[in-house]
Amino acid sequence: MPFVWKNIGGKQVYTWEDPPPTKEEVNKARRLAAAQAEADTARRLGFPDQQVLEAAKRGYDDSVTGKYSEQGGAQKQNVDSKTQEAEKNAIVKAITTGSASAQSWRTREEFGTPFVGSQLTSDFDNLQRAVGLLTGGSAETPPEEDTITNKGNIYEYGASLKSTYPQYSDQDLVNYLLYNPDLREYAEAQGLFGKQAADWARAHWHDHGIKNAGRINKPGSVAEMGDPSRRNQEFAMGTIPKVYADKGLKSLDEIFKWHLGRMTPSEMWEVRKELDPNWNLQEFNPEGWRYQEDIPYGEGLLGNTLALSQSLGSDRVGQLIDTEERRFLQDRFNDKFIDNDFPSDWVVNNKWQGPDALEGYWDTLTGAVRDDQGILRAAWDRPYEGWGNFQAPEDFTVTRVGQGGGMSPSSLALSGPTRTLGGLVDYSHQVLASPYARPELQDWSHLMPEEGLLRSEAQRAVVANEGANFQPWAQGGLIEYSPVGKV
Numbered sequence: 001m002p003f004v005w006k007n008i009g010g011k012q013v014y015t016w017e018d019p020p021p022t023k024e025e026v027n028k029a030r031r032l033a034a035a036q037a038e039a040d041t042a043r044r045l046g047f048p049d050q051q052v053l054e055a056a057k058r059g060y061d062d063s064v065t066g067k068y069s070e071q072g073g074a075q076k077q078n079v080d081s082k083t084q085e086a087e088k089n090a091i092v093k094a095i096t097t098g099s100a101s102a103q104s105w106r107t108r109e110e111f112g113t114p115f116v117g118s119q120l121t122s123d124f125d126n127l128q129r130a131v132g133l134l135t136g137g138s139a140e141t142p143p144e145e146d147t148i149t150n151k152g153n154i155y156e157y158g159a160s161l162k163s164t165y166p167q168y169s170d171q172d173l174v175n176y177l178l179y180n181p182d183l184r185e186y187a188e189a190q191g192l193f194g195k196q197a198a199d200w201a202r203a204h205w206h207d208h209g210i211k212n213a214g215r216i217n218k219p220g221s222v223a224e225m226g227d228p229s230r231r232n233q234e235f236a237m238g239t240i241p242k243v244y245a246d247k248g249l250k251s252l253d254e255i256f257k258w259h260l261g262r263m264t265p266s267e268m269w270e271v272r273k274e275l276d277p278n279w280n281l282q283e284f285n286p287e288g289w290r291y292q293e294d295i296p297y298g299e300g301l302l303g304n305t306l307a308l309s310q311s312l313g314s315d316r317v318g319q320l321i322d323t324e325e326r327r328f329l330q331d332r333f334n335d336k337f338i339d340n341d342f343p344s345d346w347v348v349n350n351k352w353q354g355p356d357a358l359e360g361y362w363d364t365l366t367g368a369v370r371d372d373q374g375i376l377r378a379a380w381d382r383p384y385e386g387w388g389n390f391q392a393p394e395d396f397t398v399t400r401v402g403q404g405g406g407m408s409p410s411s412l413a414l415s416g417p418t419r420t421l422g423g424l425v426d427y428s429h430q431v432l433a434s435p436y437a438r439p440e441l442q443d444w445s446h447l448m449p450e451e452g453l454l455r456s457e458a459q460r461a462v463v464a465n466e467g468a469n470f471q472p473w474a475q476g477g478l479i480e481y482s483p484v485g486k487v
Contacts, residue, residue, distance in 0.1 A: 027077045028087070034063035035091045040213040041226075056091050060084075154264040158199030161206050165219070171302075172219040173201035176209070178298050179217040179225050181235035181291075188294055188332065189260055189284070191268030191320050193306035200266075231298070235291040253286040260284050268308060272318035275355065278343045279318065285344075288337020295375060296328050314388030315357040321382060329368055331376040335400040338365050350401055360390030367396045441466065441474045 038059030042052040064084065066076035174197055177187045183204065192200055201219065209215045216226040225231075237252050249255050261282045265273065272279040300306040300322045307323055310316040322328035332341055339347035342362075346354030352362045364387065367379045379397070383390055444467030454460045462469055 027079070031060055031063045031077070031079070031087060032091065034059040035088075037213045039091075041216075053092060057088060060088060060091065154203050155196050155199040155266075158201070158203035158206075159195070161202050164206065165202060168202070168205075168219040170195065170198035172221065173198040173205070174301055175222060175225070176201045176205060176217065176219040178301065179222075179228065179231045180215065181230060181233050181293075184231075184293065184298070185235045185256070185289075185291055186259065186263070187301070188297055188330070189256070189289070190263065190266040191330070192266055193301060193320060194304060196267055197301060232293050234293075252291070253289065256289065257284055257286045260286075268318060268320060271308065271310070271316050275316060275318055276343050276346075283343070285340040288334045288340055290331060290334055294331045295373075296322065296325070296377075297330055300325070300328065309361075309382075309386035309388060312384065312386035314383070314386030314390075317358050317361050317387050319361060319387060321386065326381040326384075327378040328382070329365065329376050329378050338400055357388045360392050361387040363392035363396065364390070366398050366400050367392060369399055439474050441468055441471055443467075444470060 035056040036059075039052050039056035042055035047055070064077050064079055177183045177192070177197060177200075183201070187197060187200065190200070205219055209218065217228075217230055218224075218226070222228060235252075237255070240250060240255070244255050244258075247258070249258055261284065263281060265281055269281055297306070297320075300320075303324070305322050305324045306320050308316075309319050309321045312321070312323075320328075320330050332338075339350070342354060346352065346358075347362070350366075352359045354362070364378050364380070368376050369379055370376050379399075380393065447470075448463035448467050454463070468474070
């Protein structure tokens with residue numbers, strides 16, 4: 001039966017031509033997909049070939065008996081022993097003789113061919129698409145469009161899928177986000193919370209996760225996670241996948257930006273865009289993004305305590321708050337890049353130039369502190385009505401200085417009380433109140449080597465005049481010196 005690209009409603013989808021698949025074909029897809037999924041999992045865990053084969057056969061047998069956990073609602077299949085033997089032989093041949101290119105499924109015309117011999121793909125692409133379509137899926141975007149996009153409002157779309165996945169609670173779907181490092185980071189970047197987070201996860205699972213055997217952690221309880229440690233793992237890519245390299249994307253930052261720029265804006269980003277059209281996902285600057293777990297964000301997501309600041313009554317600032325933790329801050333960028341979370345003209349030389357309603361929040365970010373575990377917290381309590389139009393204490397200590405905009409040492413605009421940065425005095429926020437005057441020479445004779453240790457006139461000249469050569473900034477020094485910058 002042909003399995004081809006078709007234009008449906010102006011969109012390219014990979015689906016079946018008429019007539020629709022028979023029940024026997026659906027069950028065959030289930031059996032072979034279960035075998036391949038178990039084989040892939042065993043491979044990823046580093047098991048030897050024999051155990052990979054055993055895992056594949058176990059998945060096949062569980063699908064036949066209706067016990068395979070990934071095929072919810074599947075029933076026992078009536079498959080004669082001859083058919084089972086032939087299909088298992090094909091599975092063994094596929095695993096032992098290698099596999100086709102990850103993209104080769106595009107060119108296949110018959111449903112049966114992907115499941116025979118070396119054409120069985122190692123990354124599960126074709127099998128997952130086949131099973132997804134056969135068992136309720138309707139349309140799948142091409143692999144290079146592998147992101148949640150082009151579906152109108154993705155959150156409404158995700159909510160409409162509730163009846164498709166009644167077995168998954170909102171908590172199960174939030175776990176799906178937090179226990180997959182890539183999804184966790186996209187959720188953090190979008191500022192997802194509450195129902196919207198669950199709807200995003202549901203849509204992702206429907207469009208991509210259910211068809212990807214590489215997803216070790218699926219929607220469910222923590223006890224059902226294949227690898228719970230992934231919640232704390234940093235999102236990283238050892239090598240850039242070909243699908244991204246072909247687009248000219250050369251780093252994780254570029255991939256992160258590319259995906260975010262194609263996603264339906266979350267409620268938080270809708271607010272941001274309303275505040276300034278340039279504050280949008282397409283303009284997102286990923287430099288300095290923290291790809292590590294943001295623990296307070298995850299706890300707020302699990303506890304359903306996150307909300308937009310404006311929900312408490314103050315003006316909009318496009319930021320999340322935790323309704324039960326007044327010092328909560330979303331830890332999005334590394335300290336030197338915190339200005340990258342705002343339009344480029346809002347922070348100039350580390351001074352706030354954006355809307356007045358957000359200046360206090362910017363001060364809160366620059367004055368935030370980390371505890372012994374590295375958790376970022378505000379240095380003061382959030383007002384009960386939210387961060388809008390908040391005014392920070394006049395003498396607060398700056399602990400985080402953004403450099404994402406590219407500061408120039410000669411143009412630092414700094415005034416106000418001395419601030420500390422990591423325990424060191426930081427004068428980068430001060431300007432001189434009067435013209436610069438070079439200091440007087442000091443007597444450093446006691447710091448110079450004893451004259452008896454110096455054998456030549458040249459050596460003695462270096463340390464002469466009370467060590468003047470070692471004080472080029474002072475009046476009367478032997479080396480011409482002028483301070484850098486405006487004096």
